[in-house]
Amino acid sequence: MGLQSALATALTGMTAAETTIDVAGNNVANANTVGFKESSVNFATQFLQTQSIGSAPTTSRGGTNPRQIGLGSKVAEITPDFTSGTIEISSNPLDLAIQGDGFFIVQGSQGEQLYTRNGQFKTNGNNEIVTLTGHRVLGYSVDANFTIQPTGLSPIQIPLGAAAVAQATENVTLKGALNPNSTVGTIPEVIQSGILSDGSREHPTGVPEALSLARPSDALVFGTTAGANIPAGTYQYRIAYVDSSGNEGPASNLADIGLIGGVGSIDLSGIAQPSNPDFTQIRIYRNNPATNNEYRLVTQFASNPGGPAATYSDNMTPVANASAALLQDDVLGNNSYSYYVTFVNSSTGAESRPTARFGPVTADSITQPRIRLDDIPQPSGSGEYDKIKIYRNVANNPTQFYEVAEINQNESFIDSVPDADIVGNPTINLDGPSINFGMKLVDVVSRNGADYNNLFGIGELTFSGDKGGRQLAERTLNITANTTVQDLLTFMDESMGVLKSAPETTFPDTVAYGGTIVDSRLQFTSNMGIENALSIDLSAFKFKPANGVAEVVQMPFSTIQEANGEGATADFVVYDSLGTPINVRVTTVLESIDATGARFRWIASSPQNAEESGVSIEVGTGVITTDGDGKFVSATDDRIAIGRGQSPANSPLEFKLDFNQVTGLAENTNTLAAASQDGFPSGTLTSFIITESGRIQGVFSNGSSRDLGQLRMARFANNGGLQQVGDNMFAAGVNSGLPIEGNPGGGGMGAVSTGAVELSNTDIGQNLIELILASTQYRGGARVITAVQELLDELLALRR
Template identity: 50%
Template sequence: MGLASALSTSLTGLTAAETQIDVIGNNLANAQTAGFKSSRAVFASQLLQTMSLGSSPTETTGGTNPRQTGLGVQVAETALNFKQGTIEISSSDSDLAIQGDGFFQVQGSNGERLYTRNGIFKLNSDMEFVNSTGQRLLGYGVDEMFRIQETSLTSLTAPMGSESVAKETSVVTLEGTLTPEGEVGTVAEVIQSVKLGTEAVPRPEGENVSIATSPITQATAVTVNTAGAGTLAAGTYQYRIAYVDSSGNEAVPSGAISATVGAGGRIELANMPAAPGSGSYPAINVYRTDADGTEFNRIGTVAPGGTFVDDGSVAPTATELNMDTLSGNYTYMVTYHKAGEPESRPSVMIGPRNVVNSRVQLSDFPTPPVPPPLGGFPAYDEIRIYRNLANDQNNFYLVDTVSPDETFIDSKTDAEISDLEVSGNQRLDMDGPTISNNTLLVDVLKRDGLRYEKVFTEGTLSYEGSKGGRSLGKTTFEVTSTSTIQDYIDFIEEASGIQIVQGDSANPIPVSENNIQGETGNLVPGGYIHNGSIRIVSNNGEDNALEIDLTAFRMEDKFGNVTVPNLAFGSVQEAVGTSATTDFLAYDTLGVPINVRVTTVLEQRTDSSTVYRWYADSPGNQPLSGTDISVGTGLVRFDGNGNFVSATNSTINIARNDYPSASPLQFDLDFSSVSGLAASKASLAATRQDGSAPGILTSFAVGDDGKIRGMFSNGVTRDLGQLVLARFANPVGLEQRGNNLFAQGVNTGLPVEGAPGENGIGTVVGGALELSNTDVGKDLVDLVLASTQYRSNSRVITATQQLFDELLNLRR
């Protein structure tokens, strides 16, 4: 019985030694496995063979101890050693090491939660962090705004090269010197267009107006008969005759016809000339002097070819004979007219007609059109006739006003019509009726010499002027059939960034002095109509001076045809005021770059302070309506030492209603680094702004707190995720699954999750690995001891075998 138990006892020793050698071999085999945790075999004695439990002391004996013989050894457990392994720097940003307690959490192939200390991770094709066997690293993800979502664990990602991010501007830092020297900005640039007319008012059609040389009345065939009695006084009488048309206009009078009679005589003029043409002159006026006189006055009318009898019974009228004639090359223009209303644009030129000592006859005038039911132009009922001068072909002067159905014979001399000091005389206004605020854009006309051009059509009008010598951003305006001049003026104001609205009642936008010749009073910034021209008043200061050159506007109609509506804006007052300007880019929440311009103008200078006004423009401003590019204004104050004191309304608001980015974009202007010391010229520069354009993810790093932070190509840093580690009250109770993976065991307790550094969990070292905690030296010593144990137990078996042999030899 004893020998048999010795064999089984030795066998347990061999088994224990084999187990210990297996454990030590596994430790040594994983001496280079990152995150590996070594194990040790823990032994316990097996059952005992009890021969006596002993006895307690009595009066006669001192008692005996138990007599028990052990029956061998057993492996009580294979205990994991979770002692910290050495941390070694790695060449990969995705390698992680835990300093302290805790495990990485990964997702098994069937969704099971597994745990590991092996921090070798890499990115798969979906940019997910996975270990070498493909398990996904778990943690908290982020939303579209890169905010960590602590709701549930998910696979962590680092979408290199595909994820993009932008940062909106919040602060712009300005530097420079806003000198108190120079001129205070009290005068604004004023530009003005040519005079503009409207096509809504009709223009007479002069092409069909007849122009001819008036006939000269011939008296050579007229016979004089002085026989008979009458009441004429004795003396010599002179007569002249003149054809008269149906409108009462006279042709050139004839030469003088003389007749001498005695007292109580009479004079008969027979064989009057026939009417020229086809009855256009139905009568002949007869003029006569007094006896031996020289002044001709009308005495009567006779039919062509008839006889006129002057017996003294009819006294001459007060109507004197007009002997005026024209000599020169004359051209006419006509307009529609109604008393008390502005007349129309002039017709095309009628003529020219070259005359020498004659008169010009005009007929077939155009009939004025009937106004539309809703109005639009006056009910014209007259025709005004204008004519140039023999020595001035460019200016036309009013000759007369007639009814449309009349004919007109012009005999007025150049001197008579060109003397503008004479009441009723006037020079022709070539432009005609000028625009008003309600004039439709599609009706606006610009005169080029004697030609009238439509300026606008329905379509898209683009505008890109300049201010202070710097180009403004391009803006557009849709011209429709209902767009008015006021809409156009509002567009120019807004697209030019002219500050009009009083955003700060305590510091209102200043008006400008008026230095325009012949004008008085102040000029308010903005646009308005002045004598038929569009006038634009800029804000004060040289760098606010608006300029609209010949190609600032482009008009594209619905057919794609492009024209350049040049209104010939020119300067009528130059700006005055020391200024400084800076341009910079700001970025909205989508990373869209937005051009911003800040202009400063010296507004006030006292014995103790310097005050500049700043104006901010941005073509990227997108209000709900209109195209206003002005985005802010305020004051900057400096004390007597040139130190910055304060800035008012220093927040800029840029509306972004046409983009899905956050609206408005708001950022502050920081003037604190600007100096108010004296300098030869003012200067301003935007030196820093904290926004950025879109950038792609180029790298990442993991911090001690377990946050994965992505670095983008634009310099912006954003969180990509948060590592969530787990620890157990009894990590030795974890169930090993191979591949350095553990599963929760029945004796581990529930996992305590948290970010690195929380809930007793260790920290994370990015770009590093935890090496195996195998103690090679100790394991080699333990290996020697285990092999010695194995050999020793083998010797016991050998000795027992020999004893069995001796026992078997007893029968021999």
């Protein structure tokens, strides 16, 4: 039995040596495995064969020890060494090394939790952090607002290029110095357009025919008839033509006859007929020898235009002739004349705009002393107008037109009024009927010289004014057939951010701020202060008809009153909940001063306030008060709201203006600027960092950072009790204890180093020594077996 037990005992030693070689070989094989923990083998003795348990000492004997023969060795434990390995720097931000106790928590293929020290991570197609072997790394995820959700472990995502973030502005800090010794704003800027007129009212179209009239021929043939009707004397005759409207042309020059004695009649022959068929009558005037400067009507008879010369026998007595109608011999001066024609309502005095100017026509006081207007435009018969007015210039002022006559419809007109007789008459209103608030915008007309142009049509009008010398953003008004002048005024007020009224203001309450109509002009009164002064340049309006091309609307504005009151302007950008940038402008003006300090009015405006018609760009106003030391005291109504209209962003965007850094010191200039604001635009995730505590923070393209997740770790009461499951993974074992979770760096967990890996803690030298010792042990065991074999051979040889 002794030799047999020796074989078994030697075999257990060889088996132990094999185990040591296996473990050491595994250690050496994983010398380059990140996070690997080498193991060591511990042995224990096998069962012992007890030959004697020994005896206790007695009075006669000293006692004996037990006699036991060992039956070999066994593996008592294979224990991993969880001391930290060497930390090596890596260029991968997802490489993590644990310095201290603890394990990363990952998800197994069946959803179970596994644990590893290998921090070589990457992302998969779902932007999840996974191990090199595809196990998902677990931790706390974030909600839509990037808030850590500590409600349970889940795979962590890093959505580079996909996640977006923005933050609405909540606070804007302003700084600057407002000069209390500047001029208090008491005079607003006032601007106005050129004269506009109502193009919907009826007006003359076309122009009359104008021609100068020559005198009829004075080549008369005289004869006499016996009698005593006409006493002796020298008689002179003048011939005039009359048109169908009763207008008389210029009279001929003198044609006289001298009588020696009285006659019954003077026979006239060779009276020339008019060449113009419009002259339907011939009038003959004769003088009274006693008053040669008077010519009175002798007769009037129908003409025969273009026909043979007429004859007439004059037998009118001097008494009868003395009561006849006088010849009106007024003539125009030697000049070139131009005319306008308008329609007028004789009851109301309403007058249309004129025709285009027509002429000039040259008059000659000797040969062509009068001018005839024919084919005069006529009212339509609607009843709006029933008369026609004619205007003419004068010789010494060719650009000033005075009323010459008012005629009935369907009449011609022969002008014989001397310049001196019309100077002082009403002058022409070239612009026509005045505009009013309720008239249609498509009917607004402006005059450029003799041309009248409709400024607007049905389509899209864009407008961009100036305020304080800074251009405002464009806004759009859709013009329909029912859009009125008042709609345009309101739209322009809203686009320029005119503050109609303000609480606690000391500005004059008699000023009507904003747009109105004055003398048929659009007029705008700015809010007080130079920084609030409105202006409109020549390219401010652009109109685009449907399916047309946008063109500049020629409606110039000029300044008729300049503002006083210095101030400052701050332009800055804030952001709504979607990260959309919104422009804001804050202007100031000194409103009042007294012995206690100064008060400055501030007005805020934003072109994006709802971005629609019907809403002003003015978004807030208040008063900044400073004391006698120039220190900030208070600011009223310091919260402003900007509507977001149809934008899906939260509306309105509300934020606070902080004026605490604004002083009221007597500096040479007023200054104001935005020192900071806490909103930022939208941005996408571009990079990330992982802190020592395992917090994953994303860095966005807008410069902001947000939490993306929280790595969690686990530690065990007995790391040696963990069960290795391959792939550098451990599972909780029956003797490991339950996992204790925590954040890296807290609760007994080791800290995490980013961009580093923990190398294997295999000690190759020690393991090589272990291999040498194990191989020696194995050879020793083999020698024991060889020795037993030789003894057995000797025993068998006894038979021979």
